Amino acid sequence: MAPRRPHVDDQRPAAGLGAGQRGGVVVLEPGDRPLLLAALARRRRRGRRSGPAAGRLGLVLGLVLLLATEEGQAGRGDKRDAAHGDLVARTRVGSAAMSDGPSFDSTLDRIMAERRAKADSLRAAGRDPYRNDFRPTHTVAAIRARYEPTKPPPPAADAPRDKGAPITPVDGEAVRLAGRLVAKRGFGKTVFAPIRDGGADLQLYLAIDHCDADDFAQVVSELDVGDIVGAEGAVFWTKRGELSLLVTKVFLLTKALRPLPDKWHGLTDVEARYRQRYVDLAVSPEVREVFVKRSKIVAGIRRFLDGRDFLEVETPMMHPIIGGAAARPFVTHHNALDMRLYMRIAPELYLKRLVVGGLPRVYEINRNFRNEGLSRQHNPEFTMLEFYWAYAVHTDLMDLTEEMITGLAEEVCGGTKLTWDGVDLDLARPWRRITIRDAVHQLGGLSAEDTAALFSDPVRAAELALAHGVPAADVARVLLERADVNATGLPLPELVATLKKPTPAERRVAIDGIVAHYSDTDAGRFARRVAAGHLGYLVFEATAEAKLVQPTFLCEFPLAVSPLARKSDRDPAFCDRFELFVAGREIANGFSELNDPDDQRARFQAQLAAKAAGADETMDYDEDYCRALEVGMPPTAGEGIGIDRLAMMLTGAASIRDVILFPLMRGE
């Protein structure tokens, strides 16, 4: 274990080295890290320096650090000039290309070599370029908040520019700040160097009159944009009205070897922004702001639910069977148990087991994984809030959702009027509530008659679905799911081909062919309505979904697409389920939970039938979950809210990747 270094307050340059710097020549041990060839401390008028032979890194191999000072110069009265001219050691790397030196593969290599050389130069002077003993007394944000009220009035436009005016700190209190150097503007004996600490910037004013001479000579001249620095000094206002730190001591805390992107443009290459988010964040305050907001959103949700006696829990993310949603999973394997596991697609069935167990209000905020394509709305791993509320129903969820999201908008965005991806939104309550049936009619443009048929007669529904562009394969699958598949005797590809025929009469053959096999019993008649509802939902997606711009609860979902939701008391072909849409995108999904174990078993069976009919995104039959329902789950309402999409909405992001710190990318 390394001995503890003295705190920065106590740390001064080693006496011998300091003397050596002023006196003349310091020779490094041969074992020292090979630095730059030579760092020459030169007088100002020295004229052309050592000539072409000094160029490039070829000569950098020299192990000697030369600090040449003309004898007596330091004592000659012009102390400032001496400090500037003689103490500023400068690296001599990268100029005057030579044939005998090693060449760099790229500009980047050269820049990094130069920065390493600067770090080595500091080491040679007894300064660690990666020290960790600097303790700031304040954050930059705290200093800004504290001194902002002391801002002096701007000087009159015709006020004379008195260049040598003394600097008067606001209160003279010495503070220590740290952050990343984001720019450097040198003026010879003065350097302006804004640092960024968290989200706040503050300018360091490094002047030879005020700053420690060794610091100024050894550190300031070799600071690069991107370095992490610490500084001690007093706060003052420049005459241009910029809050600044009049630095007396400056410390390099971390040498940055890689250059930051162009300070004006930042990173614009989206791929680079996602792959190297650390650069994106370091350079783009607006990106940082997005993720700060996201964090506030998640914290706000927790506060909201905690305040209503919801208990945050964590359920498994590796599932032995697929459940809780309709999606393709990622598959993994446990070695010791030799067990196939799926990364969860939803926590739903576990959370409801907890309600069975007597946790009447639970929630979980965590990742789900779905093995599907990527898009502006989809990342394979995404964050979901799910919460379950016993003795409540789906309409309670809608009220709660309105309250929660408008509260977050007020908190995070300062109001309910937003712009998202070019769309103006107003989240002010109450939000529109519309049934799927009404949406198809009012927004999708279907006549009242067609709409009525769409949700009751599978034959008409199939025709309407095909007419509105629903793929024939989907239509065929829906029809088959509810029929007695074996009885039709028609292979799926053949049915699909028939459904693609150009004339309605030809297509009718296939449709009738299937529907004829729905049994003529109560169950068969019910199956027709369920199939029709499913087709109605597909027509909704094709015609009306994109038109749900302002926040809207879409209600009364068809049974067939809701295997875990409670049947509506008014019409058992529908469920007490809703989805929240904003700007045509689904944000939330909630329903009164199905807690009848026998009904649940039937729904799982229907999922198996759907799978048999060709659907590739279905749930497994979860026998343990049914067993849990047999123990008895109180009447419960449950909801899932996509946190990424909510964050997109509240930050105005067009792509989900803009609200995920490290979105999934192909390997580099």
Next chain:
RNA sequence: GGGCCCAUAGCUCAGCGGUAGAGCAGCGGCCUUUUAAGCCGUUGGCCGAAGGUUCGAAUCCUUCUGGGCUCACCA
């Protein structure tokens, strides 16, 4: 996976058959209240990769790689 588009210096971008350019960053010089500081000088490129076409390719064609948008799937 399909369609369209993009890839040139560390960063941001020009160039679109005829010797690779600019701004920023870097390096050297000047500059003690600047803030996209300024002025002078200067280094830096297998033009994403591999094949073609051509006297000649960053530029035209093909394939590949990575990315964006979009469609499909989903939340």
